[in-house]
Amino acid sequence: MIKLTVQRKNNQIEEFVFEKSSIKIGEGGEEIDLSLSEESLHPCHVEIYEHDGFFYIFNRANDPFVALNELPFRKKSLCGKDVLMVGKTRIEIEAHPAKKNEEVLSPTGPLISQSESKHAHSEGHGTANLQKSEILPPPPTLEEANQQEFSLYAPQNPSKRVNEDPSLEIVPPQHVPEGSLSLSSLAPKPCLAKNEELKAPLSMAQKSWRFTLSLGAMILAFITLLSGIAYLKFNNESDRDEIKAAQAVADAAMALSYAQMARLKPHKSNWSQPEFLKTSLAPILPLDTKPLIDVDAQGKFKNCPYLLRIYTSGDLSHFLVIAQPAPSTLQWLLPRSAIVLDSASMEMRKTADLKNLNRLLVNINSLDELNSNEIFNIAKEGKLIRLSSLKLSKRVREFTPPKALSLLRPGAENYIYNAPRYHRFGENILNKAIALLEGPVNDQQVSALKQDIEALKKLPNLVLYTTKGIEGALQAEKALSIFVPNTPFLIGYLKLSSQGNIIQNSMLMNEEIGPASGEAATDKPVNKDIKVQGPLSIAAENTQAPPSHLHSNPVYLQLDKLFNNRKNALHPIHTKMEELISKERIGTTSDFHPQFQELLKEHEKIALEQREIFKEAFFKLQEEYWMIPLKEWMEYIQATGLTPLVEDILVDLPKENFLSPGAFENALRKIRDSHNFDELYSQVKEITAHLSLNFFPSIQRLIEYQNTYKNEVIIMIDKFLLSSGEKLTVLSSSTQEILDDIFKLIWVNSPTEREFYLHELNLLIQETESKKNLSEPASLQQILN
Incomplete structure (x- = not known):
């Protein structure tokens, strides 16, 4: 039996009873049992049917807006009393399996039999419903209906009530307005079948098991969560301990490196003595900085x-530093890695297995008894620890080298002696070189400086830091290029806070320190009294063959063409002068001096004409190739033998056009005050036009100005792109074009260097756009999608 209580849109309530195993609900038709007046209904929208004693409901239209107990469904079983929503029509469903030949009883007796029900349903509209118009003649009163219903459901044997469903209690009848009682409204609830009578105890057992399983699952999940939190906590603590140990290993290695340079030895050759390590480390650490080596006499970290x-060799030329995890229960549960540093590589590596290394070190007194290659190979098997991972905080960049170092010398950014924390390790030598440059020089001081430099050459790709800013870095570079040229070092400069902490680091972008361009000879004044000697001697000076890589350079080729044009123009007068000198040598001429003076005047006239021609062509060529820095220009000029002529032209330039030191410092100040790439580009474009030979009489000074100016701009680019606290937040796609134009104006022609900064800019633009997208509310189109 299936009972449906239908509440339509106008709150009209109808009840239908069906003695069928299957009913169909839909728009209407001969096969439809219940017709609804909803929109967009299928002929058969929903079907309720019985299978193996259980009722199921099937959403044949697969309508997502049809809900059973407020949930959409496709096919679902019915359990007693359910609520079906089809559009705005609410249908309460009560479905109970009926026994064969079971009669439906009214309060006064049998209401309709199964065969009669089939006949009644066939006589109606063709549907299986009982119409509301089939009202019983004189309906019983409410008291009679209540009494009859009680007598119907009262058990004949009270002892059998124990097995009945407790839900079959006496329920007072619903108040129905008089005159509206139908057969369906008076139909009693059927008795439960046997399989349904046993359903309640089984359900209670299932609920008990489900509760037990749920409780166990919750306890297991809670224990798993606690275990995960504890593991993460211990793992984070292990990582912090590993960083502390790595920092101590770096300090110990640098203490031994300084002791090796300064030829220091501990008492009784105990190289792991804490006080000796701290004493050796003090001269290379920043002032008021404590060593990170916190160990006791037995080598245990505190x-x-x-x-x-x-472990060290006898002469300290080779040492090995190991930080090994102390044995403990936590180490057995969560093993920590050991940290190994070999002086042959000066890189820190971590390894979880020290067996092979311990096997070599167990029975030795020093590393002299071992082959250094064996230790180096074993240590190199470990995982590299990058210096950037050892920074103590985001602001203090003690262990983080400049990013440009990985561009110029890949791999050097992980050598511990390149950490800015140990900047005094090389700054002491830079200060000596600057002192020699500014003060009186003697051979003994220069020799001592060269010895220190030779000791530092054992450390490959070393960066020498200074705390005097870019001016100090350029001065140090100049001093080293004079006293120890072609040194394989890079120069870096640091910015310190008022507390002495390192807050920014940068480096000069030169590949290596070479001899000064033109060296001291370029600063010597040209002899203006004898103007003939410079032009006459050009052909003799150009005896050295130019480097092979210049032959294909367009600037060199055009300069060489200008040189040959001038040479060919002066060649006839040179021939006449040589013939006159030959006649004078053999005594065949009587008026040598008048003839020579005439030739000399003619030579001077041709030379001045060629000088003006060369001057105009030279400045036009420089204007065409303005992207080439002056240092590179001088290589081409020297290779073609035009240096004296160019210097002579520069001396005669108008003095009012020269860029004064004060104006140059003012331009640098404007660059430092730039707040974004647009302001920086405006200042760079303004000053670049003045950094040319048209505004400088001294080639050497112009080269220094260009280097200083270039490094100041690089500092600002580093600040905008790489600084941890001063990165730009307002960026756009046009910023990339502006940065590329800035590189052209400051003569950055290296594709690798450009790609490095452009890559950093793209990352910053992506980061800015992602933050912007997260902060902006979603558009209407995005919400609809």
């Missing part, structure tokens, strides 16, 4: 569970 082991 701030982390590690043990320090140091």
Whole structure:
């Protein structure tokens, strides 16, 4: 039996009883049992049917807006009393399986039999419903209906009530207005079948098991969560301890490196003595900075569970520093890695297995008894620890080298001696070189400086830092290029806070320190009294063959063409002068001096004409190739032998056009005050036009100005793109074009260097756009999608 209580749109309530195993609900038709007046209904929208004693409901139209108990469905079983929503029509469903030949009883007796029900349904509209118009003649009163219903459901044997469903209690009849009682409204609730009578105890057992399983799952999930939190906490603590140990290993290695340079030795050759390590480390650490080596006499770290082991050769030319995890229960549960540093590489690596290394070191007194290659190969098997991972905080960049170092010398950014924390390691030597440049020089001081430089050459790709800013870096570069040219070092400069902490680091972008362009000879004044000697001697000076890579350079080729044009123009007068000198040598001429003076005047006239021609062509060529820095221009000029002529032309330039030192410093100040790439580009474009030979009489000074100006702009680009606290937040796609134009104006022609900064800019633009998208509310189109 299926009972449907239908509440339509106008709140009209109808009840239908069907003695069928299947009914169909839809728009209407001969096969439809219940017709609804909803929009967009299928002929058969929903079907309710019985299978194996259970009723199921099937959403044949697959309509997502049809809901059973407020949930959409496709096919679902019915359980007692359910609510079906089809559009705005609410249908309460009560479905109970009926026994064969079971009669439906009214309060006064049998209402309709199964065969009669089939006949009644066939006589109606063709549907299986009982119409509301089939009202019973004189309906019983409410008291009689209540009494009859009680007598119907009262058990014959009270002892059997124990097995009945407790839900079959006496329920007072619903108040129905008089005159509206139908057969369906008076139909009693059927008795439960046997399989439904046993359903309640089974359900209670299932609920008990489900509760037990749910409780167990919750306890297991809670224990798993606690275990995960504890593991993450211990893992983070292990990482912090590993960083502390790595920092101590770096300090110990630099203490031994300085002791090797300064030829220091501990008492009784105990290289792991804490006081000796701290004493050796003090001269190369920043002032008021404490060493990170916090160990006791047995080598046990006080701030982390590690043990320090140091092995050295007899002359300290080779040493090995190991930070080994101390044995403990936590180490057995969560093993920490050991940290190994070999002086042959000066890189820190971590390894989880020290067996092979311990096997080599167990029975030795020093590294002299071992083959250094064996230790180097074993240590190199570990995972590299990058210096950038050892920074103490985001602001203090003690262990983070400049990013440009990885561009110029890949791999050098992980050598511990390149950490800015140990900047005094090389700054002491830079200060000596600057002192020699500014003060009186003697051979003994220069020799001592060269010895220190030779000791530093054992450290490949070393960066020498200075805390005097870019001016100090350029001055140090000049001093080293004079006293120890072609040194394989890079120059870096640091910015310190008022507390002495390193807040910014940068470096000069030169590949290496070479001899000064033109060296001291370029600063010597040209002899203006004898103007003939310079032009006459040009052919003799151009005896050295130019480098092979210049032959294909367009600037060199055009300069060489100008030189040959001038040479060919002067060649006839040179021939006449040589013939006159030959006649004078053999005594065949009587008026040598008058003839020579005439030839000399003619030579001077041709030379001046060629000088003006060369001057005009030279400045036009420089204007065409303005992207080439002056240092590179001088290579081409020297290779073609035009240096004296160019210097002579520069001396005669108008003095009012020269860029004064004060104006240059003012331009640099404007560059430092730039707040974004647009302002920086405006200042760079303004000053670049003045940094040419048209405004400078001294080639050497112009080269220094160009280098200073270029490095100031690089500092600002580093600040905008790489600084941790001063990165730009307002960027656009046009910023990339502006940055590319800036590189052209400051003569950055290296594709690798450009790609490095452009890549950093693209990353910053992507980061800015992603933050902007997260902060902006979603558009209407995005919400609809």
